[in-house]
Amino acid sequence: MVSQKEDKTSSVQQLIANSRNQKTKKIVEKAMPALLFSAAIISILTTFGIVFTLIFETFEFFKRVSITDFLFGTKWLPFSGNEPLFGILPLIAGTLKVTLIAVVVAVPFGIASAIYLSEYASEKTRRTVKPILEVLAGVPTIVYGFFALTFVTPVLQEIVPGLKLFNALSPGIVVGIMILPMITSLSEDAMSSVPNSMREGALALGATKFEVAIKVVLPAALSGIIASVVLAISRAIGETMIVSLAGGSTPKFDLNVTDSIQTMTAYIVQVSTGDAGYGTTIYYSIYSVGFTLFIFTLVMNLLAHYISKRFRRFTSMRYMDDTVVMKRMTKRITANKVWKTLFFLATTFALVTLAVLLYRIVTQGIDYLNIDFLTNFASRFADKAGIKAALIGSLWLMAVVAPVSIILGVGTAIYLEEYAKKNKINDFIRMNISNLAGVPSIVFGLLGLTIFVRMMDLGKSILAAGFTMSLLILPVIIVAAQEAIRAVPNEQREASYGMGATKWQTILRVVLPAAIPGILTGSILALSRAIGETAPLVVIGIPVILQFLPNGLLSQFTALPMQIYDWAKRPQEAFQYVAAAGILVLMTVLLLMNSIAIYIRNKFQKRY
Secondary structure (H helix, E strand, C coil), rough: HHHHHHHHHHHHHHHHHHHHHHHHHHHHHHHHHHHHHHHHHHHHHHHHHHHHHHHHHHHHCCCCCCHHHHHHCHHHHHHHCCEEEECCCCHHHHHHHHHHHHHHHHHHHHHHHHHHHHHHHHHHHHHHHHHHHHHHCCCCHHHHHHHHHHHHHHHHHCCCCCCCCCCHHHHHHHHHHHHHHHHHHHHHHHHCCCCCCHHHHHHHCCCCHHHHHEEEEHHCCCHHHCCCCHHHHHHCCCCCCCHHHHHHCCCCCCCCCCCCCCHHHHHHHHHHHCCCCCCHHHHHHHHHHHHHHHHHHHHHHHHHHHHHCCCCCCCCHHHHHHHHHHHCCCEEEEEEHHHHHHHHHHHHHHHHHHHHHHHHHHHHHHHCCCCCHHHHHEEEHHHHCCCHHHHHHHHHHHHHHHHHHHHHHHHHHHHHHCCCCCHHHHHHHHHHHHHHHCCCCHHHHHHHHEEEEHHHCCCHHHHHHHHHHHHHHHHHEEEEEHHHHCCCHHHHHHHHHHHCCCCHHHHHHHHHHHHHHHHHHHHHHHHHHHCCHHCCCHHHCCCCCCCCCCCCCCCECCHHHHHHHHHHHCHHHHHHHHHHHHHHHHHHHHHHHHHHHHHHHHHHHHHH
């Protein structure tokens, strides 16, 4: 009798528990889409914040300076005492000179490398070379700037008569090296997506591989190649640290590439590291320059998006000239071998550049890399200088950036891939994320300075810098997480639904575990970019020399790239070696993070 009562009691308790679980499931299922949508809205708010910041502060600038003088003036002399001049054409000229040189370097070498990897290289060679190019793409720009100043410029001075220490030629070449992997990787992806049937048809007609590449593959992949070049140009226009270190600070409206110049980004850095007070005309001028830079890069990004979308169709075989097969075979085979060699040499150029860069840094910095260097604070004496405060500060920064960016990024990706319906709002979110990825990092610095440092009154703290860096790398994490979630087979979702799981349970227990390799890999690579970024920290006003360690999220701090930037600018030769030692520490941290990403990816790929 007692046992029957206990059975009834437990049965009633189980029913109550099941009823509560069902209510909880319904609440969760209704709440999660709204919560994830709010994460996705952050990207739109970021864009609105950038536009609002730039327009509002630029409007304040134009209250004091004529917009006509700004747009058409040929002299930029903001520090000239009683009569400052704010004609932006010299800054635009400096930016375009560097960009043009970079394009001349990057486009032929990048496309030639892409042709070699796509059409000539073996699978083993492709698997080896592409990760090396990715390493080259992941080198922080402060390292490229140091390389341009201490190696490329002295070499060019031996070749080019009259080349000054600061000039447009050296940073232009190094910016070209920096964007080369982008052109190579995106162009190779576009060529690899051309159907093999088109290649086989041309080869069956008697064409050589070179003729197939030039007359079939390149025309078919032309939209992707052009888009890659446009995106690379946008990246070159927004480059900051290379031109700040190696370009100089003399705005000139001319075509001379051997003399000192100043670009739009370099001017923003100059004012940010100077003593221009808040509310002055010089202070507002960095926003007007930033707004001009934002318009330049936005137009380039929209153009690349339009090209990719408008011409996303394979062209027909009409690009293969039938008369080619009638020519003498020996001459064509010889030409094929010559071009194959040239394409291989173009690919080797990037690899040799990486080797020279690493060799130069190691030989310069290895003697200064010791325990004292790691445990000392910064000093005005090179032999006593250390990186302790910068290293600890970077770790504090990552403690903010990692959770904020990963939570928001993965949440946005889940919403877009699992919940978002086809409508204008969601389409705008997707397009906005794509455009944010192309916004120069220094513009995010202006956003952080206005919103987090001043409006939210966080000061030059870890929290302000962490929020700024999180928004900077957010688009990268979103895209990587989207690709990882999209790669999970629908059969796994359907099997989960068939067993009675709800949508959120399926996402949490099936989709996310299967997508972990791609999510973690993309997140760690994005964090690697954040730890090596300098420009946003410079604009926010993060100090360089600190004799104490952070004690909280609102504490002041310094970071590895900031410390390296300060050392690299100093005229004493000894500090060049100290900067190289700092770069070795930074590169070691980045290598460790990338190795962890590869390990996690390989481990989880085997499991799932």
